[in-house]
Amino acid sequence: MEEPSNVALLKEIAELLNEEMDMSRMLDGAIRKLLNGSIFETAWIFFINEKGKHQLVAQANLPTALANNDCRHLQKGGCWCVKRYHNGDLEKASNIIACQRIENAMPENKRTDHPGSITHHATVPLQSGEEKFGLLNIAAPDTVEFSKDELALLESVAFQIGSAIKRIRLTKQEQELALVKERNRLARDLHDSVNQLLFSVTLTARGGVEMSEDPAIQHTFRDIQHLTQEALNEMRALIWQLRPKGLESGLLEAIKGYGEMLGIAVETKVTGVIQLPSRIEETLFRIAQESLNNVRKHAEVNKVELYLSVTTTDVLLVVKDEGRGFALDHNVDLPSIGIQSIRDRAKAEGGTADWSSEINKGTEILVRIPY
Incomplete structure (x- = not known):
């Protein structure tokens, strides 16, 4: 059972996740609320694709060594937790004994001789059901290992964030599908109305050239035919852009x-x-x-x-x-x-x-x- 303070924190995070529709703002707001309401002081989130390639999508209160050069040590290279996640070996919140990114970012003397530095972190998968999206990592200065209750809180927050990620992605897919349907409808309407009308004008202009013996009138009809054919070509290109055939x-x-x-x-x-x-x-x-x-x-x-x-x-x-x-x-x-x-x-x-x-x-x- 969650402690009362944790219940209030989870409720506050859940309210934010339910209201927010922008992925970036949702992730940023969730980890900041987590840090403000817990002992955790630093957090970052990786999205990880099917090939195991990670992307830093959110971070809060990073130490200077990790934040330097546009979070270079978080953006580049590999690490134990990302590898374990990709291999399917990371199922729950875990303490990380040694973090390659922190080690690369901080010289050894600064990791061991300076109180208040971050040397370890905990990690937990972000998922909804069987679908996984990435990792939530948290850390605190002078903390080598988090307790079971602290890891349980991390798992609860990760579950909430994973469900919100899936909701936003499904909503985006529905919006994209609706956009495709609207493009198809507009392309069909253009083809059935404007496209056919331009084709009719082209035929009419061609007939005008053949029926008239006046050179000036013939020239006018040829200009109309040429311009209409150009408009017809532009319309066909527009229809292709709306609904790419093939x-x-x-x-x-x-x-x-x-x-x-x-x-x-x-x-x-x-x-x-x-x-x-x-x-x-x-x-x-x-x-x-x-x-x-x-x-x-x-x-x-x-x-x-x-x-x-x-x-x-x-x-x-x-x-x-x-x-x-x-x-x-x-x-x-x-x-x-x-x-x-x-x-x-x-x-x-x-x-x-x-x-x-x-x-x-x-x-x-x-x-x-x-x-």
């Missing part, structure tokens, strides 16, 4: 299909095995779309080379054309909304986007995204 058949097939719709041949070269999360795959597809749109509008070529390199940690996408190119000045705004969109999409996934271009020597776009 993505279910593979990323490269979808990109080639989009290029074909724009009249651009896409020559592809792949290294590594394309087994990417669906979110990353769609991001790459959207980036390739923007790249091909830029080629069509600005490069004045009908062929591009696309390179995709997949490693165990990230994916590199390169789109290269031999078109008009542009003079890239890093001190001014990017030359098109499409290029800014590529940078924004890559950044949203923790990646980067760079360009190499010269007048009449083509353009190369390089996008790297971790996963």
Whole structure:
């Protein structure tokens, strides 16, 4: 049975977790309430993916040695608790005898000769049912081992946080599904109404050219036909962006299909095995779309080379054309909304986007995204 003070603390944390919908604010608020209401003084949370790669997603009241250089010792490298978690050997709150991250961050004389320093920590998995998300780690100065009651409190808080993580992720998935449905509905409506209307105008203009013998009128109808065909092409591209056809058949097939719709041949070269999360795959597809749109509008070529390199940690996408190119000045705004969109999409996934271009020597776009 929890002590009365612990019951009040758990209730306070539960109220925050139930109200908060933003993952970052939820994790940060939960560990700060835990520290304020317990003997624990330092906390940090790792999310860990299927490959055992960890990500520092929240931290509070870190000692200077761990906080230095953007928490470098927590961000990089491996450790006993992450390895044990990934191997399935970490099932409950445990005292860690030796922490590799703390040892690397603090020289031995500072760990042993300075009172008030952190030398050990406890860890507990964050999970909901059979689904695991990562680790909650806590520490306190001059504390080598936490009691059973303190570890029980840590497990209770971790259970609450794990349930909240699952709730937020499920809610996000539902929102993404609703967004996909709305995109599909809008794409279908555009195809059935505006797309068909533009096609009808194109046919009408073609008929006007054939029925009239007046050169001026024929020229006017040809202009209408040309402009309507351009609008029709733009509409088809928009429908593709809303509802990417062919993505279910593979990323490269979808990109080639989009290029074909724009009249651009896409020559592809792949290294590594394309087994990417669906979110990353769609991001790459959207980036390739923007790249091909830029080629069509600005490069004045009908062929591009696309390179995709997949490693165990990230994916590199390169789109290269031999078109008009542009003079890239890093001190001014990017030359098109499409290029800014590529940078924004890559950044949203923790990646980067760079360009190499010269007048009449083509353009190369390089996008790297971790996963």
